Amino acid sequence: MGTRAETVEHLLDSLAPLPLSAHKMFGEYALYLDGKVVALVCDDQLYLKPTPGAKAALPDCPTGPPYPGAKLHLLVTDALDDPDLRRR
16 A cells, blocks of 8 residues: 555644655655655655654654655654654
8 A cells, every 4th residue: 555645744844844745665755854854655654763852852762664665764643643753
């Protein structure tokens, strides 16, 4: 199952005013910030790269692989509902 375009549009709207862009790859999406991949959207779920800053902002965030064989990423779910976290 691939990610729906509506999911990516909603994520980009929710994370505005961050200057994110999305590019479709193999039925899924990569989210870019300043030309660098910062997250993947796979099966309609947001997987954030586990950078030190992301881990500090989301210390209790569960992890999971965005696709089989991938390294673990932060599986962002409830954090998108928190306006204070979206501003970080």
